Amino acid sequence: MKRALRTVVAAGTVAALVAGCSLSGNTGNDPQAPATVTLVTHDSWLAPQDVLDAFERQSGIKISVLKQGDAGALTNKLVLTKANPIGDVAYGIDSTFASRALTEGVFEQYTSPEADRGPQRYSVDPGHRLSAVDLGDVCVNIDTRYFVDKGIPEPKSFADLTDAKYKDLMVAESPATSSPGLAFLLGTIAQFGEQGWQGYWTQLKANGLKTVSGWEEAYSKEFSGSSGKGPRPIVVSYASSPAAEIGDDGKPRTKALLDTCYRQVEYTGVLAGGKQVEKARKVVDFLLSQQFQVTVASNMYVYPARQGVELPQGWAQAAPLPQQPKTLEPAKIQAGREQWIAQWRTLLEG
Amino acid sequence: MAHATRRLTSKPTFRGAGLAALAVLPLGFLVVFFAWPVAAIIGRGFGSGGVGTAIGNPLTWKLAGFTVASAGVSTIVAVLAGLPVAFLLARVRLPGVSLVRTLVLVPFVLPTVVVGLAFRALWPDGGLLPLVLANAFFNVAVVARTVSGLWSHLDPRTVDAARALGASPWRAFRSVTLPALAPAIASSAAVVFLFCATSFGVVLILGGAKYRTLETEIYLRTVQLLDLSGAAALSLVQFAAVVAALVVGALARRRRENAVRLRSRSETARRPRGGEWWAVTAGLAVIALLMTPIVALLIESVSTSDGWSLAGYEALAGQGSRNALQVSGWDAASMSLRTAFDATTLAMIVGVLASVVLVALRRTPGRLARGMGETMDAALMLPLGVSAVTVGFGYLVTLDALPGDLRTSPLLVPLAQALVIIPLIVRMVLPVLRSVDVRLRQAASTLGASPGRVWREIDLPLTARSLVAAAGFGYVVALGEFGATSFLARPDAPTLPVAVATLISRPGELNNQMAYAACALLMIVTVVAVVLIDRFGAVRGQNSVGEF
Numbered sequence: 001m002k003r004a005l006r007t008v009v010a011a012g013t014v015a016a017l018v019a020g021c022s023l024s025g026n027t028g029n030d031p032q033a034p035a036t037v038t039l040v041t042h043d044s045w046l047a048p049q050d051v052l053d054a055f056e057r058q059s060g061i062k063i064s065v066l067k068q069g070d071a072g073a074l075t076n077k078l079v080l081t082k083a084n085p086i087g088d089v090a091y092g093i094d095s096t097f098a099s100r101a102l103t104e105g106v107f108e109q110y111t112s113p114e115a116d117r118g119p120q121r122y123s124v125d126p127g128h129r130l131s132a133v134d135l136g137d138v139c140v141n142i143d144t145r146y147f148v149d150k151g152i153p154e155p156k157s158f159a160d161l162t163d164a165k166y167k168d169l170m171v172a173e174s175p176a177t178s179s180p181g182l183a184f185l186l187g188t189i190a191q192f193g194e195q196g197w198q199g200y201w202t203q204l205k206a207n208g209l210k211t212v213s214g215w216e217e218a219y220s221k222e223f224s225g226s227s228g229k230g231p232r233p234i235v236v237s238y239a240s241s242p243a244a245e246i247g248d249d250g251k252p253r254t255k256a257l258l259d260t261c262y263r264q265v266e267y268t269g270v271l272a273g274g275k276q277v278e279k280a281r282k283v284v285d286f287l288l289s290q291q292f293q294v295t296v297a298s299n300m301y302v303y304p305a306r307q308g309v310e311l312p313q314g315w316a317q318a319a320p321l322p323q324q325p326k327t328l329e330p331a332k333i334q335a336g337r338e339q340w341i342a343q344w345r346t347l348l349e350g
Numbered sequence: 351m352a353h354a355t356r357r358l359t360s361k362p363t364f365r366g367a368g369l370a371a372l373a374v375l376p377l378g379f380l381v382v383f384f385a386w387p388v389a390a391i392i393g394r395g396f397g398s399g400g401v402g403t404a405i406g407n408p409l410t411w412k413l414a415g416f417t418v419a420s421a422g423v424s425t426i427v428a429v430l431a432g433l434p435v436a437f438l439l440a441r442v443r444l445p446g447v448s449l450v451r452t453l454v455l456v457p458f459v460l461p462t463v464v465v466g467l468a469f470r471a472l473w474p475d476g477g478l479l480p481l482v483l484a485n486a487f488f489n490v491a492v493v494a495r496t497v498s499g500l501w502s503h504l505d506p507r508t509v510d511a512a513r514a515l516g517a518s519p520w521r522a523f524r525s526v527t528l529p530a531l532a533p534a535i536a537s538s539a540a541v542v543f544l545f546c547a548t549s550f551g552v553v554l555i556l557g558g559a560k561y562r563t564l565e566t567e568i569y570l571r572t573v574q575l576l577d578l579s580g581a582a583a584l585s586l587v588q589f590a591a592v593v594a595a596l597v598v599g600a601l602a603r604r605r606r607e608n609a610v611r612l613r614s615r616s617e618t619a620r621r622p623r624g625g626e627w628w629a630v631t632a633g634l635a636v637i638a639l640l641m642t643p644i645v646a647l648l649i650e651s652v653s654t655s656d657g658w659s660l661a662g663y664e665a666l667a668g669q670g671s672r673n674a675l676q677v678s679g680w681d682a683a684s685m686s687l688r689t690a691f692d693a694t695t696l697a698m699i700v701g702v703l704a705s706v707v708l709v710a711l712r713r714t715p716g717r718l719a720r721g722m723g724e725t726m727d728a729a730l731m732l733p734l735g736v737s738a739v740t741v742g743f744g745y746l747v748t749l750d751a752l753p754g755d756l757r758t759s760p761l762l763v764p765l766a767q768a769l770v771i772i773p774l775i776v777r778m779v780l781p782v783l784r785s786v787d788v789r790l791r792q793a794a795s796t797l798g799a800s801p802g803r804v805w806r807e808i809d810l811p812l813t814a815r816s817l818v819a820a821a822g823f824g825y826v827v828a829l830g831e832f833g834a835t836s837f838l839a840r841p842d843a844p845t846l847p848v849a850v851a852t853l854i855s856r857p858g859e860l861n862n863q864m865a866y867a868a869c870a871l872l873m874i875v876t877v878v879a880v881v882l883i884d885r886f887g888a889v890r891g892q893n894s895v896g897e898f
Contacts, residue, residue: 043852046674046676066758069573072574073574076572076574077743079576080394080743081746081747084750086758087758100576174558177554177574211558212476212555212558213555213557213558214554214555216463216467216854216855217466217467219857220854220862221471226862227654227655227863228862231474237857245858301856301857337575338577341574341575
């Protein structure tokens with residue numbers, strides 16, 4: 001009896017697994033189905049399904065999303081597959097990698113009618129192959145309570161971070177393995193120049209800077225202002241991060257230092273050699289439209305590139321857009337990136 | 351013996367053709383989904399020049415040295431920790447042993463980012479020790495399960511005989527049991543070494559900015575810098591190290607491999623006595639250590655800044671704070687189950703066919719057959735030793751040539767997972783298959799059984815349990831697979847480990863808790879899958895071995 005029961009359970013399990021399997025089962029070729037445009041993007045992509053559905057109803061275009069790693073991996077995969085692209089539109093190539101994509105001819109020329117509503121401010125290419133779609137700033141974040149409790153004034157600038165008052169308090173990501181880490185390095189290069197940045201980092205190191213490989217560890221494990229309650233009250237994160245740390249009292253527990261920000265602009269474009277260029281252009285228009293732009297802040301923690309788009313509640317207080325962020329020319333980044341990372345490694349890891 | 355050998359090879363052409371037909375599928379799979387993409391991406395590196403310079407760079411050799419040394423130490427730790435657990439699983443009849451069999455697998459499926467963070471909590475500054483221990487932590491199960499698979503089938507009377515002749519228990523273990531187990535130990539050690547030498551997330555998190563391996567450097571050069579020639583050079587060095595490890599493993603197996611009498615576990619397990627209690631204690635201590643980070647994770651999943659809470663678990667029904675996921679936690683769990691099922695089915699077909707071919711080649715006399723067998727054996731292991739980044743980027747530049755442009759197909763995930771678990775399945779099935787006493791098969795042949803009938807009546811019943819165990823192990827590995835999956839999974843169809851990684855990379859306390867709750871869910875799914883599969887294996891095993 002027991003054995004029979006076991007056999008039934010085992011057979012039932014196998015049957016359930018078999019019934020549940022077969023990933024290839026749902027790829028029907030319905031002639032009524034809308035045209036599918038493949039959007040290649042990075043891992044941080046997130047859009048509300050109802051907004052995508054509304055676009056599908058209105059345009060007859062279904063967007064199929066293909067995530068391809070972080071902005072760097074995304075760019076490099078598009079470069080590798082440029083002869084036979086894996087999609088029709090790309091979203092999320094950032095200003096750090098834009099030069100490489102443009103040099104390699106990954107994108108087609110296309111000027112969206114929506115581009116003059118704000119995105120053009122961030123243009124990197126006179127040929128309009130890339131349209132700015134959102135922007136984010138990487139800034140030093142602090143745990144405000146820590147400084148109140150200890151009675152130490154909050155740091156404000158890059159220079160403050162090397163002050164002995166803030167010894168052993170900061171954690172940053174390695175630019176070799178993390179995109180906010182790279183942005184912060186670029187910010188210090190923009191601030192101190194190609195001659196001066198190494199001296200600044202030497203001081204940071206001497207002041208007890210801790211470096212880790214990724215944002216997750218820095219923010220969730222090391223930083224005292226996040227839910228992980230780590231030991232260090234100063235971290236490299238995003239200008240928008242405090243919006244996620246609003247407590248029950250409605251007040252953010254953390255703050256971004258707006259004088260330490262480096263701006264990353266993300267772009268979208270039509271992939272050259274794609275099979276449905278016309279529809280791909282419609283998708284670019286959609287990504288720049290009011291309808292989509294209003295979703296980016298709450299879903300991806302970035303600011304819309306379009307002007308006049310309302311931000312989620314609390315952002316004005318917790319995550320205002322920095323007015324004077326640092327920037328670097330994409331071409332300059334392209335020329336220097338590899339060498340800077342190598343120098344940084346020698347300096348910090350040596 | 352000579353007579354029997356002649357009989358077996360009396361139809362060489364038929365046998366050769368049959369073997370070739372069997373070998374087509376596994377080798378074809380390997381060529382299309384592994385060799386071709388890897389060769390293509392490394393070829394691109396060569397195309398852009400500078401590979402020689404990169405190989406000559408002292409940094410390359412420093413990375414190679416550190417990779418081999420740290421993976422070697424992790425392997426030793428995993429083997430030392432795995433053996434007492436294997437003893438517990440194979441030889442001991444005590445309440446709770448089946449729980450141990452299940453628990454030991456849990457570390458294997460945990461996403462590396464989560465384990466990395468858990469170890470980071472214990473060693474806030476990272477460093478070499480947590481790095482080595484974390485790699486070993488993941489792999490104790492490989493040693494314990496592989497070795498116990500063979501151990502439980504060994505005839506205990508040989509040990510009893512040695513003891514009766516006056517050998518101490520330790521001496522009997524060293525001179526009787528250990529040599530018989532050597533093939534399984536060498537096999538598992540080779541697998542563990544390959545896993546450790548190519549481990550990525552652990553090194554990144556615990557090695558921090560300081561310790562770098564070939565794997566992390568290949569990732570950096572490929573993904574961030576698009577320095578394909580540098581990556582190609584490092585891949586070649588990694589490849590050479592892997593082949594060297596495989597050769598050493600193969601030599602170790604060859605020296606000690608004999609047909610041994612296989613018994614069923616129900617006959618061989620018993621209450622431990624005397625000094626065996628030390629081994630039992632050691633095994634239980636290892637399990638306790640393995641459970642420490644797991645308990646820490648469970649605690650983390652229910653603690654918030656305002657005290658205990660089940661909010662993370664409740665959130666599994668949804669998509670996380672601010673829709674961090676595109677599907678719910680439960681959908682991700684269901685996707686994991688289905689993907690792992692497809693991957694396991696595929697890997698079992700390929701892996702068992704390959705093992706059958708390997709055993710047949712080994713039994714075929716002649717240097718050529720032996721050489722072919724060893725080459726194929728090594729080739730089957732290579733996917734464990736090549737960077738997931740290299741394979742993933744290789745897919746991008748090759749698979750569009752296949753019908754249906756597989757580069758963007760959801761089938762790519764089970765295909766890539768199968769690539770990872772095939773070597774494990776071969777390593778688990780092969781030692782048992784090889785240990786089937788050839789005289790039994792010869793007797794059956796002499797009595798007129800066809801090769802297919804011999805396989806059905808002799809090999810299959812004797813190895814059924816190991817086959818089910820291998821499938822179960824493969825399934826669990828596929829459930830937890832992250833490296834290849836994260837490169838290929840689609841956002842509308844994430845597996846649980848991918849969902850965990852997504853959740854943990856977003857700010858907000860709820861997402862953090864949900865990530866840990868999803869980890870707990872992954873553990874529960876694993877435990878349930880293992881229990882069911884082990885039950886199933888036990889039923890089959892009792893029936894079939896009982897007749898023997």
